[in-house]
Amino acid sequence: MxxxxxxxxxxxxxxxxxxxxxxxxxxxxxxxxTILFEGGGWGHGVGMSQYGxxxxxxxxxxxxxxLEYYYDGTAVEDRTDTIAEYVGDGIRVNLGQGRPKEIxxxxxxxxxxPGTLTVDIDEKDPATETSGSSTVYLRQGEQxxxxxxxxxxxxxxxxxxxxxxxxxxxxxxxDTPVVTxxxxxxxxxxxxxxxxxxxxxxxxxxxxxxxxxxxxxxVGDTDGAFVVLALxxxxxxxxxxxxxxSWHPEALRAQAIAGRSYAVHRAIxxxxxxxxxxxxxxxxxxxxxxxxxxxxxxxxxxxSNLVVTVDDQxxxxxxxxxxxxxxxxxxxxxxxxxxQPWHISKPDPFxxxxxxxxxPQNPFAFKRFEFTVEEVSRWxxxxxxxxLDVGTVEKITVDDLPPSGRITNALVTIYGTDRTLExxxxxxxxGNNPDGPPFGLRFQAAIQRxxxxxxxxxGLTSLCPSSSNFSTVGFIDISTTDYFYEPVLWxxxxxxxxxxxxxxxxxxxxxxxxxxAAFVHRFAGEPEPIEPNxxxxxxxxxxxxxxxxxxxxxxxxxxxxxxxxxxxxxxTRGQLATFLYRLAGExxxxxxxxxxxxxxxxxxxxxxxWMVEFGITNGTSxxxxxxxxxxxxxxxxxFLYRLAGLPEAFAEGTELPAKMRVG
Numbered sequence: 001m002x003x004x005x006x007x008x009x010x011x012x013x014x015x016x017x018x019x020x021x022x023x024x025x026x027x028x029x030x031x032x033x034t035i036l037f038e039g040g041g042w043g044h045g046v047g048m049s050q051y052g053x054x055x056x057x058x059x060x061x062x063x064x065x066x067l068e069y070y071y072d073g074t075a076v077e078d079r080t081d082t083i084a085e086y087v088g089d090g091i092r093v094n095l096g097q098g099r100p101k102e103i104x105x106x107x108x109x110x111x112x113x114p115g116t117l118t119v120d121i122d123e124k125d126p127a128t129e130t131s132g133s134s135t136v137y138l139r140q141g142e143q144x145x146x147x148x149x150x151x152x153x154x155x156x157x158x159x160x161x162x163x164x165x166x167x168x169x170x171x172x173x174x175d176t177p178v179v180t181x182x183x184x185x186x187x188x189x190x191x192x193x194x195x196x197x198x199x200x201x202x203x204x205x206x207x208x209x210x211x212x213x214x215x216x217x218x219v220g221d222t223d224g225a226f227v228v229l230a231l232x233x234x235x236x237x238x239x240x241x242x243x244x245x246s247w248h249p250e251a252l253r254a255q256a257i258a259g260r261s262y263a264v265h266r267a268i269x270x271x272x273x274x275x276x277x278x279x280x281x282x283x284x285x286x287x288x289x290x291x292x293x294x295x296x297x298x299x300x301x302x303x304s305n306l307v308v309t310v311d312d313q314x315x316x317x318x319x320x321x322x323x324x325x326x327x328x329x330x331x332x333x334x335x336x337x338x339x340q341p342w343h344i345s346k347p348d349p350f351x352x353x354x355x356x357x358x359x360p361q362n363p364f365a366f367k368r369f370e371f372t373v374e375e376v377s378r379w380x381x382x383x384x385x386x387x388l389d390v391g392t393v394e395k396i397t398v399d400d401l402p403p404s405g406r407i408t409n410a411l412v413t414i415y416g417t418d419r420t421l422e423x424x425x426x427x428x429x430x431g432n433n434p435d436g437p438p439f440g441l442r443f444q445a446a447i448q449r450x451x452x453x454x455x456x457x458x459g460l461t462s463l464c465p466s467s468s469n470f471s472t473v474g475f476i477d478i479s480t481t482d483y484f485y486e487p488v489l490w491x492x493x494x495x496x497x498x499x500x501x502x503x504x505x506x507x508x509x510x511x512x513x514x515x516x517a518a519f520v521h522r523f524a525g526e527p528e529p530i531e532p533n534x535x536x537x538x539x540x541x542x543x544x545x546x547x548x549x550x551x552x553x554x555x556x557x558x559x560x561x562x563x564x565x566x567x568x569x570x571x572t573r574g575q576l577a578t579f580l581y582r583l584a585g586e587x588x589x590x591x592x593x594x595x596x597x598x599x600x601x602x603x604x605x606x607x608x609x610w611m612v613e614f615g616i617t618n619g620t621s622x623x624x625x626x627x628x629x630x631x632x633x634x635x636x637x638x639f640l641y642r643l644a645g646l647p648e649a650f651a652e653g654t655e656l657p658a659k660m661r662v663g
Contacts, residue, residue: 033372033373034370034371034372034373035370035371035372035373035376035393035396036368036369036370037368037369037370037371037447037465040322040324040325040351040352040362040364040365040366040367041320041322041323041324041325041351041364041365042320042321042322042324042364043320043321043322043323044318044320044328044336045320045322045323045324045326045327045328045404045406046318046319046320046327046328046329046330046336046343047070047071047258047317047318047319047320047327047343048066048067048070048071048254048255048258048317048318048319048320049070049319049320049321049322049323049327049348049350049351050242050243050251050255050319050320050321050322051321051322051350051351051352051353051361051362051364051365052070052322052323052348052350052351052353053066053070053243053251053254053255054247054248054251054353054361055350055351055352055353055362056069056250056251056350056353057247057248057249057250057251057254058248058251058353058355058356059350059353061250062250062253063076063250063251063253063254063257063303064076064257066250066251066254067254067257067258067308067317070319070327071308071310071315071317071342071343072341072342072343072344072346073310073341073342074308074309074310074315074342075308075309075310076257076306076307076308076309077306077307077309078305078306079264079305079306079307079309079314080305082264082307082314083233083260083264083305083307086264086267086268086271087233087263087264087267087276089230090210090211090230090231090232090233091230091231091232091233091236091263091267091276091277092213092228092229092230092267092274092275092276092277093228093229093230093231093236093275093276093277093278093279093286094226094227094228094274094275094277094278094279095189095204095205095227095228095229095279096190096203096204096227096279099225099226100190100225100227101225102137102138103137103138103189103190103204103214103225103227104135104136104137104189104190104191105117105135105136105137105138105179105187105188105189105212106134106135106136106187106188107134107135107181107182107185107186107187108185108186108187108188108199108200108202108206109134110198110199110200111186111199111206111208111289111290112184112185112186112208112289113182113184113185114134114185115134115181115182115183115184115185116133116134116181116182117133117134117135117136117179117180117181117187118179118180118181119136119138119177119178119179120177120178120179120180136179138177138179138214138225177213177214178211178212178213178214179211179212179214180211180212184208185208186206186207186208186289187206187207187208187212188200188202188205188206189202189203189204189205189206189207189212189227190202190203190204190227191203204227205279205287205288205289205290206288206289206290207229207231207239207288207289208288208289208292209231209232209235209238210229210230210231210232210235211229211230211231212227212228212229212230213228213229213230214226214227214228215228215274215275226274226275228274228275229288233260233263233264234260234300234301234304236263236286237256237259237260237263237296237299237300238291238292238296238297238300239286239287239288239289239290239291239292239296240255240256240259240284240285240286240287240291240296241285241286241287241291242255242259242284242285242319243255245291245293245294245295245296246295247295249295249298249299252295252296252298252299253299253302253303255299255319256296256299256300256303257303257306257307257308258308258317258319259284259317260300260303260306260307261307261308261309261314261315261316261317262283262284262316262317262318263276263277263283263284264307264314265314265315265316265317266283266316268314308342310341310342315340315342316340318330318336318343321364322351322362322364322365323348323351323404324351324364324365325347325348325349325351325352325365325485325489326345326346326347326348326403326404326405326489327343327344327345327346327348327404328343328345328402328404328406329343329344329345329402329403329404330343331343332345332402332403332404332406332408345402345403345404346403347486347489347490349485349486351365352365352366352479352481354481360481366479367465369451369464369465371447371451373392373393374392375450375451375454376393376447376450377390377391377392377393377416378450379446379447379449379450379451379454380393380414380443380446380447380450382446382450383442383445383446383449383450385442385445386423386442386446388414388421388423388442388443388446389416389418390414390415390416390417390418390419390420390421391416391417391418391419392416392417393414393415393416394415394416394417395415396412396413396414396415397412397413397415398410398411398412398413399411399413400424403493407440407443407444408440408441408444410440411423411424411440412424412440412443414443423440423442423443424440444465447465448464448465451464451465452464475488475492475499475504475505477504477505477506477507478505478507482507482634483634483638484507484634484635484637484638484641486641487637487638487640487641487642488505488507488634488637490637490641490644490661491519491637491640491641492505494522494523494659495522496519496522496523496640496659497519497633497637500633505633505634506633507632507633507634507637508632508633508634509632509633510570510571510630510631510632510633511570511571511630511631511632511633511635511636512567512568512569512570512571513565513566513567513568513569513570513571513575514542514543514544514547514548514567514568515544515571515633516571516576516579516631516636517544517547517548517551517557517567518543518544518547519636519640520547520551520556520579520580520583520640521546521547521550521551522659523640523644523657523658523659524550524583524657524658524659525657525658525659526546527550528546528550529546529549529550529552529553530553531549531552531553532549533545533548533549533551533552533553533565534552534563535548535552535559535563535564535565536563536564537564537565537566537567538565538567542567544567548565548567551579552565554582554583555582556579556582556583557579557582570630570631571630571631571636572627572628572629572630572631573625573626573627573628573629573630573631573635574602574603574604574607574608574625574627574628575604576631576636576639577604577607577608577610577611577617577625577627578603578604578607580607580611580616580639580643581606581607581610581611582607583657584610584643584649584650584651584654585650585651585652585653585654586606586651587610587649587650587651587652587654588651589606589609589610589613590609590613591605591609592608592609592612592613594612594619594622594623595608595612595619595623595624595625596623596624597624597625597626597627598625598627602627604627608625608627610649611639614642614643614646614648614649615642615646616639616642616643616646616649617639641661644657644659644660644661644662645660645661645662647660647662
């Protein structure tokens with residue numbers, strides 16, 4: 001991990017880690033000192049992780065349960081009436097941010113059947129003009145009205161067919177001309193801006209369903225028409241390009257339900273607006289005809305009218321590609337403003353779930369970005385949106401992290417040769433005081449922007465950090481693929497462990513009896529013992545005195561002899577089972593014959609049977625428990641984590657530890 005040319009590493013991350021990072025140090029004469037950023041994730045991390053949904057689907061979890069995990073306290077329900085009320089006439093999709101004064105619509109025979117276009121202009125007599133041709137131009141002509149906000153203005157639309165140069169409708173007045181087309185045809189909208197696979201690429205995409213509306217409004221000094229496609233909401237979901245069409249059917253169903261919930265929620269909020277959703281990441285990426293696939297069509301149609309709800313409310317279901325192992329809450333994310341109780345922070349080990357062959361399938365699950373001190377110092381100095389210049393960076397620390405560990409709301413302290421600067425998150429001075437320090441988000445933006453400007457995605461790495469998902473990770477020696485990953489995060493979050501160094505957990509190190517005493521004592525809430533432990537090898541001023549005294553007082557340990565506890569000896573698996581069994585009140589158990597190396601009559605026999613009964617252990621093999629093997633820190637994390645979720649494993653009347661995960 002440490003290289004000769006490194007002084008010390010700042011561990012920042014795209015991942016949710018939950019613990020304070022190691023500070024970065026650099027020496028003035030070490031021009032090659034570097035700072036390491038590492039972690040995983042892509043996007044804001046709020047709500048559903050699309051890679052997490054894939055991992056859960058591949059593990060046999062259905063779409064409804066996937067969504068109820070990511071949107072806490074919600075349900076998936078049929079809301080046919082609400083959907084009909086707000087989008088029964090079609091979801092209105094804004095196909096572009098521009099405001100064109102002229103638009104071209106043409107039948108694209110490279111994708112569909114030949115056909116004709118129909119233009120409906122209210123004031124024309126007859127009201128509907130059928131072109132009998134494949135191309136129509138609509139041009140905005142003379143403005144009628146000049147209201148302050150543009151809401152009452154209309155235009156005289158000029159209509160032209162087939163590049164003829166002859167206007168077939170001059171002076172027709174209508175605020176929203178509508179274009180429809182023959183069934184089976186596909187239209188391309190706007191100018192042709194390129195080609196792909198031998199087919200033209202149109203400025204506003206290709207579409208096979210719906211009707212085009214050209215909605216004219218003044219916006220400040222800009223006029224022109226919004227290009228809006230109205231189509232049934234399930235057809236909209238057929239073209240929603242937010243998840244690869246080849247993914248597991250239950251992941252696609254989860255995406256379809258989340259996409260429907262988001263779109264209907266937007267339609268309710270924008271009921272009086274000219275459209276419901278943008279076709280881009282500003283809302284959801286709608287790609288039209290070219291995004292249709294059997295998988296997307298089946299996912300949308302099989303989940304028709306299903307949405308995510310809480311009480312009577314359809315939830316605004318945020319999602320992102322990858323959360324890096326820990327979901328973010330709206331409360332802690334600068335991008336979302338208000339807290340929403342269904343968007344909370346919690347571990348998500350499925351975000352990095354491997355494929356069926358055990359190989360990584362999420363390319364964002366873990367990344368590492370390494371930059372020189374000179375680069376980081378320069379990027380901070382050159383950042384134009386805030387004064388982050390500290391001279392040459394000597395050290396960086398990160399504190400006050402939210403549960404997800406993301407850096408945008410953290411307190412970043414930058415120590416430099418010229419000054420020390422605190423860069424606070426939204427809940428610090430930078431949130432409410434415009435003259436106070438800038439957001440931690442700006443530190444993140446300075447690094448990301450500087451990397452892009454210098455390398456276009458390079459530096460010492462293949463990619464620059466994402467602009468929206470820096471975070472810190474406390475332990476550099478654990479990975480989202482480790483069986484103890486989530487347990488270690490839980491232990492760190494509950495202050496049961498502090499690691500073995502500034503940034504390491506030491507999952508493969510042996511656990512001593514003193515360390516075990518500290519772990520289980522913290523798990524119990526660190527109750528004060530009443531009587532001294534009486535062990536000659538546990539001094540009163542030792543850091544493990546209170547934990548051992550509490551264990552002795554509560555019958556969890558009797559010592560290795562009447563006068564010794566042996567704090568420096570490693571804990572064996574048999575001892576661990578016995579300690580945890582006594583902590584649980586020694587409930588009655590049925591004998592277990594699963595393990596050949598756990599015979600009847602041993603001090604740990606009932607304890608191991610209890611662990612087997614409640615799934616706390618799987619053994620070291622299907623037939624062995626290995627009671628004399630020593631316990632590692634990764635193993636103790638897994639055992640405590642499992643027990644913390646099992647109130648039913650405790651004997652009736654036994655007081656549960658203070659840091660149980662449930663119960």
